[in-house]
Amino acid sequence: MDSVIDEPPTLVENTTIDGDTGLASIEALISQRGGFDYILLETSGLADPGNLAPLFWTDDGLGSNTYLDGIVTVVDAKNILTSLSETPSHPEVEEAGDATEGQKTDEDHAGEHLTTAHLQISHADVIVLNKADTVTPEQLDAVHGRVTSINGLAKIHVTQHSRVPHLEGFLLDLHAYDGVKGLEEVEKKGHSHIDPSISTLALPIPILSPSQFAALESWLRLLLWENTLLPPLPSALADPGSPPFSIHRAKGLIRCQDGAVKMLQGVREVFDITDLEKEEEEGGEGGGGKEGKIVLIGRGLRRESLEASLGRALREVGD
């Protein structure tokens, strides 16, 4: 980041990037203008980060010269509760939340609207809870609680005029997709049902044998790609009246019987499980826990159903 601090940054303004050519446009810009220290992409107010993140979060093996550091969402403390109760009216929300433009669908349940604000909060790695001076301390607490209930993984900075003590580590150099820091905090925050639309849920994962690890991967594929739980649940747990679920963000630490420690990262249906570097783990990424843990942020999450389904999937293959 030195060159950004020592010299005025080169600003590339008014560059329009569409979803299909996003990564190619940025790579073309890099080759025309030389290297950039950091690219801050401000999305339009209606953008759904869940559609954009997978474009930039590319596999090392693809040889991309960009790297997704993290997603920052600025929340206006005064207006956010109103924004979270709006009726969805944007295509991004329609796509993510099964809602038709400006209307409720059969699948919308009372009080379970998915708004643009929900999408932007649920995908954030950092939330700047701004305009703190425009609300009372009680209102700020209520907003903080609501935001945390949607996204229990994100680091929240309460600010005035969006001022943070440093850029690095607060808004830049987040490394949100190459580490799993913060998983331990999720349980402590965990009042997950304040918001009826989206919540954060932490699932404990036992230490896995090779066949259980394979079963977990299959379970995740069905969960994230098909929004389906397998094996089928007993009827008491399979609630046909519950809203459809979908996962916006997944992050986890998986421990295997052979001593390997793995990291899960996912945005919508894109997910990746990689070996966690030893130093990272010792640096506290795993929180020193014996078990693993998967944190899911999404719509319609029911702890009983998810735990029962995953438990059965792991038991079926034995140790």
Ligand SMILES: Nc1nc2c(ncn2[C@@H]2O[C@H](COP(=O)(O)OP(=O)(O)OP(=O)(O)O)[C@@H](O)[C@H]2O)c(=O)[nH]1
């Ligand atoms: N009191 C107060 N005013 C603020 C704060 N942050 C920004 N503002 C003021 O709010 C007004 C609008 O600023 P923003 O909401 O940041 O504007 P913006 O980000 O361009 O707005 P959108 O992108 O349209 O959401 C400006 O007059 C800012 O000076 C804050 O923390 N406290």
